[in-house]
Amino acid sequence: MTENGQTDVPCVELRQVEQRFTTRKGGNVHALGPLDLTLRRGEFLSIVGPSGCGKSTLLDILSGLARPAAGQALLNGQPIRGVPDGVGIVFQEDASFGWLTVENNIAFGLKRRGLARDDIAARVEHALDFMGLRRFRTSYPSQLSGGMRQRVCIARTLVMRPSLILLDEPFGALDQQTRLLMGDELLRLWRETNATILLITHSLDEAVMLSDRIGVMSARPGRLIKLVETGWPRERDSTVVSSPHYGDLLSEIWAPLRAESNHHMAANNA
Amino acid sequence: MKTGLTAIPYALRLLLIVVLVGLWQVFCSIGLLGTGIVPAPVTIWHDMCAVMGQSASRAALWLSLRDILIAALIAGAGGIAVGMIVHPIRLLRAALEPYLASYYAVPTFIFYPALITVTGSGRLPIILISIMLGIVAMITTTLTALDGVSRSIVRTARVFGLTPLQNVMYVRIPAAAPMLLSGLRLCVSYAFIGVIASEFIMSDAGVGYQIAYAYDNFDTDTMYGYIGCVVVLAAATTLGFDMIAAEPVKREGA
Numbered sequence: 001m002t003e004n005g006q007t008d009v010p011c012v013e014l015r016q017v018e019q020r021f022t023t024r025k026g027g028n029v030h031a032l033g034p035l036d037l038t039l040r041r042g043e044f045l046s047i048v049g050p051s052g053c054g055k056s057t058l059l060d061i062l063s064g065l066a067r068p069a070a071g072q073a074l075l076n077g078q079p080i081r082g083v084p085d086g087v088g089i090v091f092q093e094d095a096s097f098g099w100l101t102v103e104n105n106i107a108f109g110l111k112r113r114g115l116a117r118d119d120i121a122a123r124v125e126h127a128l129d130f131m132g133l134r135r136f137r138t139s140y141p142s143q144l145s146g147g148m149r150q151r152v153c154i155a156r157t158l159v160m161r162p163s164l165i166l167l168d169e170p171f172g173a174l175d176q177q178t179r180l181l182m183g184d185e186l187l188r189l190w191r192e193t194n195a196t197i198l199l200i201t202h203s204l205d206e207a208v209m210l211s212d213r214i215g216v217m218s219a220r221p222g223r224l225i226k227l228v229e230t231g232w233p234r235e236r237d238s239t240v241v242s243s244p245h246y247g248d249l250l251s252e253i254w255a256p257l258r259a260e261s262n263h264h265m266a267a268n269n270a
Numbered sequence: 271m272k273t274g275l276t277a278i279p280y281a282l283r284l285l286l287i288v289v290l291v292g293l294w295q296v297f298c299s300i301g302l303l304g305t306g307i308v309p310a311p312v313t314i315w316h317d318m319c320a321v322m323g324q325s326a327s328r329a330a331l332w333l334s335l336r337d338i339l340i341a342a343l344i345a346g347a348g349g350i351a352v353g354m355i356v357h358p359i360r361l362l363r364a365a366l367e368p369y370l371a372s373y374y375a376v377p378t379f380i381f382y383p384a385l386i387t388v389t390g391s392g393r394l395p396i397i398l399i400s401i402m403l404g405i406v407a408m409i410t411t412t413l414t415a416l417d418g419v420s421r422s423i424v425r426t427a428r429v430f431g432l433t434p435l436q437n438v439m440y441v442r443i444p445a446a447a448p449m450l451l452s453g454l455r456l457c458v459s460y461a462f463i464g465v466i467a468s469e470f471i472m473s474d475a476g477v478g479y480q481i482a483y484a485y486d487n488f489d490t491d492t493m494y495g496y497i498g499c500v501v502v503l504a505a506a507t508t509l510g511f512d513m514i515a516a517e518p519v520k521r522e523g524a
Binding site: 063065083087088089091092093094095097098099100108109112113153 | 420421422423425426428429430431432436440441444445447518
């Protein structure tokens with residue numbers, strides 16, 4: 001294990017992964033790839049890219065919600081077929097279950113998995129404390145703010161103890177201040193759970209602040225055009241935004257992203 | 271207990287009824303409305319009490335109510351089931367949608383004589399016509415309700431590894447519950463119309479038949495008594511549904 005808490009053991013491997021879609025009018029859209037990427041176990045990797053570059057498609061492939069049209073996606077050395085065990089996902093949109101209380105939301109996956117009642121109760125209690133939701137355990141999501149609802153979704157994912165957590169712009173609907181605070185919490189969770197995290201985000205700030213590595217994707221079909229090591233220590237928080245290195249990193253990922261975004265807009269206007 | 275601003279609509283609704291019934295009573299009392307044609311509310315109340323005091327009348331009401339419940343339940347459950355099956359099959363939905371949209375353009379009651387020739391007279395054609403009235407409303411409500419379930423919730427359910435049946439039972443139905451309850455309320459309303467109107471047209475039992483019988487025999491007291499009972503029953507059922515639906519709607523923040 002490195003001093004950054006990562007191992008060299010790959011958690012996820014993408015080999016020449018491609019995705020294509022058929023549109024309703026019968027057209028063929030090349031959405032993603034070919035893409036090669038290795039996620040090291042315990043790593044926090046963010047992916048940024050222009051709109052429509054296939055970031056969410058990549059997440060669907062990793063979570064087993066979609067199969068790649070070509071190439072191989074491996075989790076812990078095994079091909080991903082269907083939704084694999086040990087993978088948790090948090091979406092940008094509110095995915096809390098409005099008909100369940102906070103504690104029943106958190107317990108949802110555990111109950112479906114058939115865990116013993118005591119085990120479920122213990123995990124839920126821990127998650128309520130961990131995510132600062134104890135006061136709201138009997139509340140319904142409609143009674144909570146957007147940030148609190150997202151915490152519920154994260155808690156619901158974490159109680160399953162996933163080894164790989166996929167985050168699809170989980171803070172996208174939150175204000176900047178809440179995003180920074182949630183980012184701090186996410187880093188704390190990541191350190192304490194030793195999970196591998198893949199974050200898809202539009203926010204360069206978020207990617208630079210949170211990640212060990214940042215992958216920059218091209219416009220559609222999304223390919224990885226740059227991988228940047230941030231070099232942050234594992235014990236980090238949102239105060240890194242005041243570091244001079246933070247600005248350097250932002251510039252480093254913005255340069256290729258700017259070119260790609262311009263290319264994307266030009267293509268859309270053509 | 272409702273307090274403050276939330277209680278105002280309820281109070282206004284009640285006030286509206288009180289004012290209308292009060293005006294009706296006053297108009298009858300001062301002779302503006304002929305009581306031989308439209309009895310005063312107090313008279314109808316007495317007629318209702320008289321009707322409810324007879325065991326034969328209570329049996330007629332119970333018979334109609336039973337068939338209304340059977341029809342509403344079958345139309346509701348059937349409509350939800352069909353909606354759930356059709357919803358994920360895009361081609362099937364696209365093929366069915368024009369028929370669903372134009373279904374109510376055809377007056378369903380024209381099939382009542384045909385149903386009697388197939389099933390014979392009795393309660394079965396009454397229940398069938400009531401199901402036919404309600405089921406399509408439930409199917410379309412179910413389709414719309416499922417459209418409204420957010421994609422992220424559906425995807426979350428998949429990530430939790432739910433089987434298709436678990437997905438429906440634990441996620442899709444609860445997520446769509448507020449709207450499904452509205453659909454069920456429609457089914458009950460259609461069942462009321464279907465059962466009472468069918469009994470009215472061609473039947474030898476039930477509250478619809480009793481109203482028609484009283485009308486044919488110029489027994490307006492009994493007729494209005496039964497009409498009052500049906501109005502109260504229908505209003506109570508709708509109110510009951512609203513109360514049941516209020517909790518899921520409140521939870522969902524709708």
